[in-house]
Amino acid sequence: MTPAVNVAKKAKITFNLHEYEHDPSAQSYGEEAAEALGLPMGRVFKTLLVAQEGDQKRLAVAVVPVDAQLDLKALAAALSVKKVAMAQADAAQRITGYVLGGISPLGQKKRLPTVLSDSAQSYETLFVSAGRRGLEIELTPADLVALTAAKVANIARY
Template sequence: MTPAIVYLKKQKVAYTLHEYVLTHSSDNYGQDVADALNVSHERLFKTLLVSLNGDPKQLAVCIIPVSATLNLKAAAAAHGAKKAQMADPALAEKITGYVVGGISPFGQKKRLPMVIDDSALYFEQILTSAGKRGLQIEFAPQDLIRLLGVKSHTIRS
């Protein structure tokens, strides 16, 4: 049981777990996962960490569909910063407690400011990593917003 699942159980949030095995891999892990689960690429979201204003330790979370690319300028603005860049993967793993490719917005070791792309609000249910590769969690995006104080903005390209 991952910290994400423990957190959602403790909060009494309705969710569904989905296990998957990748039979092939391309240069887009998230889209491969969506295909393995037979879900829309727009409904499966990836959790990315960015560093703000050139400070590698000033981290924030951006949650976007696997079909999209993060717009760093929009991500910076959504987090009230002048600029954003992708965080160092080793630091992202250390801060969240999850491995890259399995970072969940729920149950992170350190709570960071989070923004989710507003396209999530078009769906009753979305999926994100459940905290490890091979496991996704499906839930209502409003639960993420309510529980973690997540803001929604257009942050995808």
């Protein structure tokens, strides 16, 4: 199993795993997951990494619905920094231990500041990557917040 699944098991939370056949030509990993699993786009969340103050060594995690864009200014405010920029792909993979399209907010190599979109609270359960392409973990927003020590804020733009 992946580190993300191991974290959920160790915490003894209720969760479900959903596997689907990943298409290497998919344009959006999150949208592919929603379509493959027959879910509304807003219920599947993508895990994005940002560099705080432009420093690729000071990364933070944003978890937003796949049908939304990350509001960088709102995320910076939530993190109490002046600005954030998208992290470089190689830095994101190195720090989390996951490959792009499979980055989970759970079980990362290093615990990073995490902010979850407040839209997550409108769902009983949500879906995030379980640590590899083609595998999603379904859990409650409260469990995701507890396992990642996430702050909840309005960071999604539609």
